[in-house]
Amino acid sequence: MPHAILVRQAGGPEQLSWEEVEVGDPGPGQVRLRQTAIGLNFIDVYHRSGLYPQPSPFIPGVEGAGVVEQVGPDVEGLKPGDRVGYAGPIGGYAEERLIAADRLVKLPDDISDEQAAAMLLQGMTVDMLIRSVWPLHAGDTILIHAAAGGVGLIMCQWAAALGATVIGAVSSDEKAELARAHGCHHPIVYSKQDFVAEVVHLTDGKKLPVVFDSVGRDTFVRSLDCLQKRGLMVSFGQASGPVEPFAPGLLAQKGSLYLTRPTLFDYVATREELDRSAESLFDAVRTGKVKVDIGQRFSLSEAAEAHRALESRNTVGSTILTVD
């Protein structure tokens, strides 16, 4: 029988348990997928910890790639042997899984399974952020937090390739160098430097039209202080914990700011949106705008170790779980 990682009770990484699972035949609209690589994402921590509650037991993981093994009734356009990837449907930490066919993206020959598993969620998120949420233009100056992380390294490269000036906040000198090597023009080591003061300094007091904040609780209010009047705060994650509740008047006090809290799944909800976003990402890789850095590999059975590394900020770039 195939194995998967199950969570029976929300909690720490120790709740991730390697078990045999029954997969079964695909139902209408589903395929059975044999996975070759699985993406690790911060949302997996939110699921495991109970921040985003799930019915238990459940199999975490929202990103992967592999080969279609079996096709259920009413599935069009896919056949056994096709290479596919996905970002979305939970249940990814598994050697084999069932998945809705309409959430799968066929992988082009020049995109490997590992690349797909390492970038589909994080890369389509960047596509959402810089094309839909804030259509980025050459000459824009932006701030991205966690600039050496999975989303961060893709964002630095892609935004720089589009002609933006990228300011990136990171926790260490090593991460600052890595971000710089991926297109971040001004890395700020926020553990040593006040990132608001640095943004004011780097922009000659003008501050920024947009900030991309995935850290959440620890940075939210100070990120607002980096914005120009009528600037856009994009709060798209909460690695340090959820943002504390606040009164909308705060946005007026800080300069008539706009706030959005986007989630990728609302931006790739239709088949057309999903295909457009995936193709935009594949094209960015193909044209050399984005190189996907797999910073770490863990065996799927060692998912708990991968979670510990991610939560203790010991990962850089993307992380994949390998299927042995």
Ligand code: NDP
């Ligand atoms: P990362 O690789 O970016 O890892 C998280 C990083 O956040 C860490 O490396 C660390 O970087 C930073 N961080 C700051 N504070 C903490 C803390 N208290 N604990 C742990 N890490 C902290 O993860 P991902 O690329 O997978 O995701 C990045 C963010 O984007 C997450 O917040 C995620 O939820 C969000 N996201 C949102 C999506 C959406 O649809 N809205 C989709 C995909 C991702 P450093 O050491 O430099 O501080």
